[in-house]
Amino acid sequence: MTFDQTIKNWNEKLKPYHSLIGMLIFFVLSLIAVYKFIVRPADLSVVIDKREVNFPNTINDRVKNAYQFVSDSIHSAAVKNDVASVYNYLVNTNSFWALTLKNESDHTIKSIRLRVSNVNAINSFGVSSPYLLTEETNALLKRLSFQEGSGIVYLDKIEELPRNASITIYLWGKMPSLTLDENVFVTYEGGEGRLAKETVVTGFKAYLVDYIYEILVMMLLIFILVYRQVVKRKEDVAS
Structure with a gap:
């Protein structure tokens, strides 16, 4: 028996299951897509914590008066x-921002800017990290700079x-906005940081999010069971 004949025989045997095989391939690709585009996090995530610093007018006035008195x-x-x-x-401080850079990958990320x-x-x-030693934190702090002319x-x-x-960088000053890919840019060797978003869903959506894999597996099992019953009935009728 030649190779072509062997392939043809196998094709004839699997002919009733072509739809099942196609559906299995579809489910596998769907699971891969869900993991790659939805579940799998970015290698380097960026968490932005924005806080406005607003002192009461009465405090501002008193600080100004005290400053004037001391100066005179x-x-x-x-x-x-x-x-x-x-x-x-x-x-000049009306904003406090904390930028947290976290390595979500399974390897070391290098040359982060x-x-x-x-x-x-x-x-x-300010800089803080449970990963860095004190001297490393101080060295990293010295690498932070502000160019007043360009505002960067x-x-x-x-x-x-x-x-x-993870490493958190703190900034105190005047910053009207702070948005990733608009005025916050994080790059590293081989890629760039992505904003880590937390989405809160409720009701039926929350149920789907929590049990997406279980639902996909259940749908696959139901399809296999129904398809098997249909094939079996056709075989019984044919016999």
Whole structure:
């Protein structure tokens, strides 16, 4: 028996099951698509926490009065500079942002760079991570810079971030907006960061989200059972 004849014989034997095989392939591809485009997270996720800092007008007025009094009364240049720095910090800080970069992949991500544009003023930075040592945190903090002329906060660079590790960068200043891919850009060797979104669903949608795999498997089993019964009836009728 030649190879072509063998293939033809197998094709004849599997002919009643062509639809079943096609449906199985469809379900497998559907599961892969669901995992790849919906379930599987980005290699590097970006979580943005925005908070507005609004001091009451009464506090602002008192701070201004205290600043004016100290400026007029104190003759020490060093003290005046300290007071001016504190005053400017309070006046120019209306936003507090926390940018968390988390490695969601199963490998180490290298050469991570952060760029935030449309920043009016930056008064201070902060960095924290359970992964970094104190000296590493201080070294990373020195790599954060703000170019007042271009209004860009720039981080160059996080050398590597192991899997499941995260780093949070804090910014205090005047930032009218903070949106990934609009004025927050995170890149790394081989890709770019994606915004980690939390979607809350209720009712029937929530049921579908929670049990999507169970529903797909149940549909597949029902289809196989029904299809098998149909094939069996045809075989009984033919015999």
